[in-house]
Amino acid sequence: MKPYETAVKNPVGTALIFIGVVLIGIMFYRQLPIDLYPKIDINIVSVMTSYSGAGAEDVEANVTRPLEDVLNSTEKLKEITSQSKDGMSMIMLEFEFGTDMDEVMNDVRDKVDMIAGFLPDGTEDPMILKFSSDMIPVVVLSATAQESAGALYKILDEQVANPLNRIPGIGTVSVSGAPEREVQVNVAPQKLEAYNLSLEQIAQVIATENVNVPAGNFDIGSQTYMLRLEGQFKNSRELNDIIVGNSQGKPIYLRDVATVSDTLESRVQENYTNGVRSASIVVQKQSGANTVSIANAVREQLPELEKTLPPDIKLVTVMDSSEYVKVSINSLLETILLALLIVGIIVLFFLGRWRATIIIMVTIPISLIGSFIYLYLTGNTINIISLSALSITIGMVVDDAIVVLENITSHIERGSRPRQAAVYGTEEVS
Structure with a gap:
C-alpha cells in the first residue's frame, strides 16, 4: 500500500502524525542556534609573528x-x-578541500612551537588563527572618553570586557584602539658614549631590576611563611634611581644617561567614531552559540556596565549582527x-471550495515547521541562507499542493468519492 493510500x-492517524510533526518542529525550533551565516x-x-623594531628584510630572513x-x-x-613588513611577519597556509582543520591546527601549532625557541630575541610568540564564520563579531561596541582617555584600555578591559566574558556562549571579548x-x-647617545655604556646594557639592567625574587621560607610554630624580595x-x-654602571668608582644612575616618561603608547592606527577618537570592543561567540541570544544578553548588560564607568566614558553599539538575522526572520514571516x-484568495476564487483553501493554507506552515526538524537533526542553524532557502521552498510547496x-x-x-x-x-500527479 502506497503512503498516500495509507x-x-x-x-x-495521519492527523496525529502531522500534529506530532508540528509539535516536534516547534520544540526543535526553540533549540536551534540562530546565526548570521552557516x-x-x-x-x-x-x-x-610580531618582531618589534625590526625592518622588513630582517623579519623576512x-x-x-x-x-x-x-x-x-x-x-x-x-x-x-x-608577507614580511616592518615588525610583522604573516604566513598564510591554504589546505586541500575537505581537510580536517582541527588536526591541521594541532600540526601547525606543534611545528611552530618547535621553531619558536630559535627565533630572535624580542620576537613575540607566533599567533595562529583558523578562519571560519565563527570569527564574525556578534557585537562591536565603541567607547569614547575625555578625561579618562589615558586609562581607557585598562578600564574597558576590567569593567567591560571581563563581565561580558562571563555571559554564556561568548568566546572572546577583545579591546582594541585604546592606547x-x-x-x-629616552636615552641620550652622547651620554652613553661618554660613560662607555650600550643600549643592551641599559635594557638588561632594567629587566633584571624589575622582578620579584623568591627568598625562601621560614617556620614559626606550625606555620610556614614564604619570603619574597619585591623588586x-x-x-x-x-627607574631614575637604578644603577646602570660606574665611572671612576662612582655609580651611574639611569637619570644620568636617560629621561623616563610615563605616557601612552604611540599607535600607527587609531579608531574614530563620529569624528571622535575611540576604542573598540569586539564580542565573538563560541562555535554553535546563539547569535541573537548573545546580542540580547550584551544589550541587557550594557546599562549596568555603564553605571560602573567614569561619567566621561560613553559606550555605543556600532554593529549588531543579530539585527540582520531578525530582519531575515521577519522577512520570512512576511513571505509566509x-x-x-x-x-488563499486564488484557490478560493478558482476552485470555489473553502475546504481546499484551508488545506493549502495549512500545508505551508506545516512544511516549514517540519523543516526545522531536519535542520536540528543535521546540526544546522537558522541563518540567512537557510531562511532564504525556506522562502524559496514556499513557492514549490504551494505549486505541488495546488496541482494535487x-x-x-x-x-x-x-x-468520485472524496477518498477515492x-x-x-x-x-496521477506523483
Missing part, C-alpha cells in the same frame, strides 16, 4: 623563512604565501503571511 484510509570552515590558517621551512612539511598543504600605558626610557617598580620615578493570503488539490477536485466533479478522488488525484 494516509487517506487512516485520517485520524558554519563555514575556510581551509586557511594564518601564522602572525630571521622570522618568516625559518617558519616557512618548518610549515612547508604540513600534510595536505596546497599553497603557502608570506595603553607605556613607560618610555618590581611601583611607579616610573623609581503574504503567500497564505494570496494563495486541483486534480483531486476534478475527480470529485466527475463523481484523493487517492486517484495524488497517484
